[in-house]
Amino acid sequence: MRLFRHGETGRERPGAIDAAGAMRDLSSVLSEIDGGALTPERLADLANVDLGTLPMVDPLRRLGACVARPGKFVCIGLNYRDNAEALRQNRPNEPQISMKPLSAVCGPNDEIQLPRGSVATDWEVELGAVIGLRGQYLRAGEGLAHVAGYCLLNDLAERDLQAKRGGDTSKGRGHDSFGPLGPWLVTADEIADPQDIRLWLEIDGERVQSGWTGDMFVGVEELVVYLS
Numbered sequence: 564m565r566l567f568r569h570g571e572t573g574r575e576r577p578g579a580i581d582a583a584g585a586m587r588d589l590s591s592v593l594s595e596i597d598g599g600a601l602t603p604e605r606l607a608d609l610a611n612v613d614l615g616t617l618p619m620v621d622p623l624r625r626l627g628a629c630v631a632r633p634g635k636f637v638c639i640g641l642n643y644r645d646n647a648e649a650l651r652q653n654r655p656n657e658p659q660i661s662m663k664p665l666s667a668v669c670g671p672n673d674e675i676q677l678p679r680g681s682v683a684t685d686w687e688v689e690l691g692a693v694i695g696l697r698g699q700y701l702r703a704g705e706g707l708a709h710v711a712g713y714c715l716l717n718d719l720a721e722r723d724l725q726a727k728r729g730g731d732t733s734k735g736r737g738h739d740s741f742g743p744l745g746p747w748l749v750t751a752d753e754i755a756d757p758q759d760i761r762l763w764l765e766i767d768g769e770r771v772q773s774g775w776t777g778d779m780f781v782g783v784e785e786l787v788v789y790l791s
Contacts (some may be wrong), residue, residue, distance in 0.1 A: 564610060566712070566748040568627040569620050572670075575627035578620050579609070580747070586620035596680035596748065597631040601695030601711035603697055606750060621678050627715050629745035630693055636663040636742060637790060638689075638718060640732060644778050652781050661733040662733045663718075675719060676740045683722035688764035688772055690757065691716040692783050693748060698791050706787030712750040713757060715742045717764070757783040 565739040567586070568575040577596045592612055593600055600609075641647050647654060651719070677684050677745035695711025718736065725735025734743075755759070757776060764772040776782075 564606070564750045564753070565749050567629055567745060568596055568631060568670075569624045570627065571625065571672075572627065575631065579612075579614055579617075581614035581617075581635050583615075586622055586624075587614045587617040588620050591617065592599065595631045596629065598634065598695070599691065600714065601630075603696060603711075606629070606695070606711060609760075610752075624670060625670060627747045628668045628743070629671075629739050629748040633665060633668065633693075636665060636668065637661075638663060638732075638736060639781070639786060642781055643774060644780065645774065647780075654668040658781050658786060659732075660737060660790075661731055663676070663733070663742050664737050665718075666739050667737060669740045669743050670716070671717075671745035673740060673743060675743075678721050678738045681721050681723070685720050685722050686764060686766070686772070687718040687720070688762045688774070689716050689718045690714075690760060690762060690776055690783075691744060692757070692787065694787070697786075701788045701791040703788060704784070706791075707751070707757070709787055709791075710751050710757075710783065712748045713754055713760075714744055714748045715746075715762070719743075 565580040568579045569578050570576050579587055579589050581587050613789045638661045640661060641652055641655050691714040693711050693714060694709055696709040698709045719741040720735040722735060725732050760776045762774045763770055
């Protein structure tokens, strides 16, 4: 399934893409796309819904972040070989963790707010893994069972704040609107291998970033286990 949220900021409603590619409103069967909706049991129920019978959504309608009220927004730094090489950095001994405040979350097409005095606001396409099943102290091989699905995200950061103003990298990543999510949350059953996904980012039609999740130092499964 491809799930999404649509509507005005703060009043979004759940939706899904049907087999023909049309956007359908899920409000009659689901109150929100949040932790309660993303458990394995709830997703199995959703998979049995006949989306073709649900109201259509105007494709021009605003899209919100594809997940509502995430509990945490964890970022992993220097986890791609080409990124580390470009920055002339060695592979970290352990995953480098920083956090975004949840106030950074916004819709995929919302306007970005530049911090006052910004001189180096930067972009970075990332694969987001959305946790749907709570877990602590997981063992190797158990991580992917806790992933409800995947989404695109833009990990925006003000590099000058990040590098020159003290603290960890969360400072540069934390401005409002610096965490666009979506447009879709693609459920894990549709992603055969999270380590075989091509990612790219374009600015005004020019491709400025291209990557592959197979280039990660630490893959999604290992990261979920590590973070647990």
